[in-house]
Amino acid sequence: MTSNLPPALPSALPPGLPPALPPALRPLALAVQAVVLVVAETVLYRTYTGHDAAFHWSTHFLVAVIITVAWHTVHLRWRGRPAPAQLLSVLGLHLVAMAPDLLFRAGVAHERWMDVFLGHISSHYIPGGDRNWLALAVLAVLAYTWQLRSWLTPRPGLPTHRWRGQVSVLPLVSDLSQVVSAASPGIPSPSQGTWYLWVIPVRAYALLILTGVVVGGWLANRRWIARGGQSGTVVDILMWAVPGGIIGARAYHVLSRLQDYVGPFRDPWDILRI
Numbered sequence: 172m173t174s175n176l177p178p179a180l181p182s183a184l185p186p187g188l189p190p191a192l193p194p195a196l197r198p199l200a201l202a203v204q205a206v207v208l209v210v211a212e213t214v215l216y217r218t219y220t221g222h223d224a225a226f227h228w229s230t231h232f233l234v235a236v237i238i239t240v241a242w243h244t245v246h247l248r249w250r251g252r253p254a255p256a257q258l259l260s261v262l263g264l265h266l267v268a269m270a271p272d273l274l275f276r277a278g279v280a281h282e283r284w285m286d287v288f289l290g291h292i293s294s295h296y297i298p299g300g301d302r303n304w305l306a307l308a309v310l311a312v313l314a315y316t317w318q319l320r321s322w323l324t325p326r327p328g329l330p331t332h333r334w335r336g337q338v339s340v341l342p343l344v345s346d347l348s349q350v351v352s353a354a355s356p357g358i359p360s361p362s363q364g365t366w367y368l369w370v371i372p373v374r375a376y377a378l379l380i381l382t383g384v385v386v387g388g389w390l391a392n393r394r395w396i397a398r399g400g401q402s403g404t405v406v407d408i409l410m411w412a413v414p415g416g417i418i419g420a421r422a423y424h425v426l427s428r429l430q431d432y433v434g435p436f437r438d439p440w441d442i443l444r445i
Contacts, residue, residue: 193253195256196257196323201258207259207262208258212232216228229301229304230294230301231291231294233301234289235262235265235289236261236308237304238264239261239264240312241311243260268291268294269291271285271292272291380417388405388406391405392405421442425442
């Protein structure tokens, strides 16, 4: 006995194909955000030029672009979909970066602690100034655009992973983890790496990092002063270089052992538990 019912529609998506264009990338949404961004940034730029401080606008705008791209890249990797407010987030972070300038107009002088606003003070002192910020911003945008294109492009034979209800890019980062692991030689661990001071653990790697920071900072400060530099400059550099080095080292460790942090029965928050 034959059935006259129509054939069932396939229940699965083509391998590697996102279910639909996500709301964050719909043309109308991007167009509206672009108009709002251009209008708002034009107003901000005019307020800076009115005080003969256009360079402040450009520096903080470029920093906001770089941090926005970094955030969207992380969101795309972890959540498996583009973050909302693709363009408006640039405006939001730019407002955060320029907050000390608003305080300055209210009578609050600029101070070092204002670096918490996306490096508001230190961002003006990098070598090359806005030219380097512009180069970094362009590279960041191009890299993120390439990732979006890769995410939107169907990949035959690539399984579609669903994580938190969305298409994930776990196969891509898993392959990256394998490449990094294969490229880096294994370094055997010592027989003992932790000692206890009463109940406080003292770890060998922490002692080595601390020793390297102290000795390296002391030597660099001596060489800097010998060349006519001002005392204290090296300390200011270390305030950025040391946390950046620790974060970079942790990022390398996570990428080389990504299977321990991402996947079924894994907790991504373990990445932050050093």
